[in-house]
Structures are given as structure tokens and as C-alpha cells.
Amino acid sequence: MKVVEIRPPYLIFLGSESRATYAKTGAGLAQWRPELCSGQLRLAADTVDLGLPDLTLEQAAEAGVGSLVIGTAAVGGGIPEDWYPVLREALSRGIDVVAGAHKRLAEVPGLSESAAAGGAQLVDVRVPPAELPVGTGKKRRGKRLLMVGTDCAVGKKYSALCLERDMRAAGMKADFRASGQTGIMIAGCGIPMDAVVSDFLSGAAEILSPDNDDDHWDVIEGQGGLFHPGYSSVSTGLLIGSQPDAFVVCHEAGRERISGWDDFPLPSIEDVIARTVELGVLVNPAIHCVGVCVNTSSLAEDERKSYLAQLEKRLVLPCVDPLIDGAEAIVRGLR
Template sequence: MSTMKIKLPYVIFLGDVEDKTLVKTGAGLAKWCGDDVLGQLRLASCAVDLGLTELTLTEAIAKGAKSLVIGVATVGGSVKPSWLPTFVQALEAGLDIINGLHTNLSNIPELAEAQQKSSGQIINIRQVTGEFPIATGKKRRGMRLLTVGTDCAVGKKYTALELSLGLNTAGIDATFRATGQTGIMIAGEGLPVDSVVSDFVSGAAELISPDNNADHWDIIEGQGSLFNPSFSAVSLGLLHGSQPDAIIVCHDVARETISTCPDYQLPTLQACIDLHLQCARIVNPTVRCIGISVNTSSLNQDKREEYLQALEQELGLPCVDPLITGCDTLIKELMMQFYPQQTRLAHAEL
């Protein structure tokens, strides 16, 4: 896996985007790396606000910024021409640019020239180096959980982060395994699987979650969705390569159609569970679904509680919003499913 180091602190660049779903990178950094974030830098027509301190580039530098992090994840990973003057100025001022987009900024002439003339560097997180093996399919030691979803951008990363934190707090050895640009920025290491040639995605997933201690859990950040025609290939490769012992299905209660294909309806949660288990059983016949993670930010508290309770009754699984209700019930379910004797002893001591 590639390991990268971001010079701290940094300012998050939001550009001139109008859709809040395109700034999930910035939102993730604001939540998980708050002490390292000085503020946000927005162009005049930007309609998205993360609620951070508003900074110009000059103000960010005066506050000690060492890096400019692109907090936008555009469809296709393109770079808008309107962003380039800010990037050039940042490099000329000696700031690093942390780029999680598919576009290699080093291939843009004016940015390459600015980089050569200054101490600022372009760090392209998605530009993977080296060769990846094809998957072997061999069983590896240790335990693995993969977050999957009904669509893209439904909380797979946040669920994995919250769960790994909760497991470690509960005394269970767990590691968050980042597979996307935001997760890599948060964790400091990882592998952007959507930049790996399709034949080698499963092999890359094996590298992400190697042999480990028998009771160690790799909490692997899922990507895309088997139900999204645009990104299903990476989802299946990650599912087979990670050989999960458990999955958590992620969903957004406000979502009705596939994000990139609005003519496609979102699957039911039961259909999502069934298809993922069917595909995962090819590499791990004992895989199981231990719960549902739902983004309920569009609901008020009463509606949220009503929805999650009804969903639990329907599916017979714990259903949570990890950023609001936490992951305790998911952790309890994992313990009951995989460590039943320890769970019974713990209950007996209460």
C-alpha cells in the first residue's frame, strides 16, 4: 500500500461547486481531522458551506497553512479551469496541493511549471504506482468486515471509520482500511482501488487486508455499489478480494434512484443484503450481514427513531445512523455473531 504524508495544517478548497454531495472529501476531513483544518477556501459562486472559517489563500498562509487540500470529488474526477489560478498561487506560495481527483494535476502545464519554480508539491493520491497481482483467492488469517451499499455516497466510509473506532474502544483490535481518497487522507495510508486496472482490483483488495492475528478485524471501506451500473465493477472486485466475514449494508433514506443513473430505482435493503451475500459466498461461504447503517440526516428525531425501529423489525438486524445514534448495537451484534461464548459470559456477569 502507498503511504502519504500531508503537511499540516491545511485549508480545504471547495472551488465553485453547487452540489453538497460533491464535497464529501471536504466534509470528511472537517469531521475527522478538525485540529488539522484551518478553514475552507471557496470561490465566489460556491454554494456549499462546510461551516468552517472562511479564508482567502492569503489569509490561510498567514495562519500557517502548509497544504491546500482539494475537498471536492467531481463526477469523473475532472478539474475545472476556474480552479487553476488558485492552485498556481498556492504552489507559488510554497503550499502543497493534495489532490484526490482522478486527473493528474502534474500533467497540467501551468501547474507543472509552478511546481518546478517553487517548494510546493503536487501530491496525486489517486496516481497509484507499482504493479498489483491478480487475486489468489487464498484464505487469509484474521477477520474482515466490508461496508457495502445500495448506491455510491451512502456512508460506507463513515460507517467503517465509526465502527473501527468503536471496536477499538470496546477492546477489539481493529484497523480501518482506506480504499478511497478521503479515507486515505484521514488514515494517512491506503490504496485508491478505483484507480487500479479492473483485472487487479481483487488482488489489490488482498493487499489492503493481509494476513493478521486471528482476532484482528480489518474494517474495509467499501466503494460504489453492485446496483450502480457506473461503478459496480470496483464493488465486486473489492467484495471478492476482501473475502469478508461480515458485511454492513449502508443506505441513504432520502435516496430513491441511483445517483449516476436516475432511471434506475434503488434496490430494497433486503435485495441488497441478498445479492451481496450471494456474491461474497463465492469466496467466503460463512459470510453474514450484521446490520444496516442509514444516513437519516433528512429526518427529524421522531421520524428517525420510527424509521430505524421499523427497519429493525422488517430485517431482523440492528439498524443505526452511525453519526447520530452510534455503532454500539452493530458492535454488540458482531460480538454475538462471532464471539457468542464471550458475549454470554459478559451478560452473566451483569
């Protein structure tokens, strides 16, 4: 399978980052994949604490850690120089180094040499696999559930993770399929769709959710939005290649404009449902919407309940804030 792959278990590297908001990747890993996280490595006393055991690189190597995963996002996407010796030591001890920075790991002085010496890999999760195919449109076995959004950054990744969790809890076969860098770190594999050359977009999406058991669901992280002036082509390629049987619309309560593109009003959830069906029917005549996941963090508790109740009435679909309510209401409809 031509996807980016990360070798478990992980040691989460937090550098000396003291601000929780810049350690979201590490926090996401600790929250969603605690069973894969052996520990954390922090360089200073006030570094963010994910509640994982603090391990030295020596201890991590002894414990069989597969990858040192950089769990922070520095402004500018760079790799600070004081990390270099840490990364080199990890590699010489045979531990892969995994990063989602703009700068490629191989450009950091000494890393390639240390990796060769230790028999370890440099894994850039922003770099898509080579030799992706053009999309075939051929029907694959198994079922697929795609997240689509009214905009970017409305909770598509966390909605997919909640759905995977609740589908598994209900005894269903389900796997989260990551299409962006943080999702790939959480899933341990995936394809960074936004970095794929455009000719191969739907082909990459086909590779991301390959043939599977008839009763197996791929729960696919969405990207962008079909009504987004910058990213609609990424969303289109992911939709066409995913061939979803079902989709969930993700939305943030109160958002009225495309974030960062203020000339563009947010599409209605109904618009997103109609457009997704219209485009997706090309590759799957059965495509239909099975629910709506709303980030209601801007609403008070009573507002939240009435907002979701009104939305359910309007759309006649289960509408939840998956981080608060869970996604069982949507999962029930899928079974």
C-alpha cells in the first residue's frame, strides 16, 4: 500500500514547548492512540505534559520504541537547531524520526548520516508517496464513510476519530483513514492529500481506502470544502477517489464566512449535502448523508442543545457534537 507509514510504539517529542496550543499533534496522539504512546520526551521543566511517562532516548530504545514523533508545531513549520542532537541520537539508537514540518528532515544537517548509522528512517508525513496512480473509478469492496465540511478546520478529523471509536464500540469493523498530516500521525499511516500532484488526487484517495471486507468501514478524514475558493479541488479529488457509501457533514456552530476568505459566505449544510451527492454519485450511486457533526464549543450548554435539536428537525438527520455527545446516534443509523 503506497501510504506514509509510522512505526509504533511512539515516543512523543515536545521539545521545550510550554504552550498547549502548539502541542496539539502530541495531545491528539495521546488522546486518540494512548496504546501506541510509550512515553514523552521533554527538554525543559515547564514543557507541556501529556501525562505520558517521561523517557530518555536510552530508555525508549530499550523499551522498543519505533518512532520519535515530533508532537509540536513551531511557527513557520521549522525544526529548531537545539533539537538536532536529540534527533541524531534517536536515529543512531535505531528510532525513526517522524515530522510534519515544511522543512524536510533530510535537510537537517547530520540526520541522514545518523539514520544510516542506526538503521532508522526519516519520515516526513507531509511528503506523499512516489508513483501514485491516476484514479480508475473502479468499485472497491467494503464500505466507506467520508467526512465533508462546510469549511476547513470544522472538526473533520476528530469527527472521523469519534465515529471510528463508536463504530468499533458497536462491534463494527472500522478504520480511520488519515488524509492530512496530524491525522497521519494519529493513524500511523495515510496520505497527505494536499501535497499530492493534482493529476493523482483521486488515485491517491483510491489507495487510501483500498479493497476490504464487505462489512468493513473506512472512516475517511475529509479535507477542505466543496464550496471553498482555495481548496475545493482537493475536496473533489478526495470525494471522487473515496467512492463513499455514506458521508457526514462537519460544521462549526456560528461560523458564517469561509475562514480566511471573508468574501465568501459559508454554504448551508443543505448545500453541502446536495453538492456532495451530486458529485459523488459519479462513483457511487448509493451515496447519502447519514448525519451532521457540529463543533458547538462557542455555545452555552442550553444553546447547544436547542441548536442541535433545531438542526435535527430541519435536516431530519442525527446531529451531534461528537466530542460532547459521542457519535452513537450516527452509528445507529449506519448499522
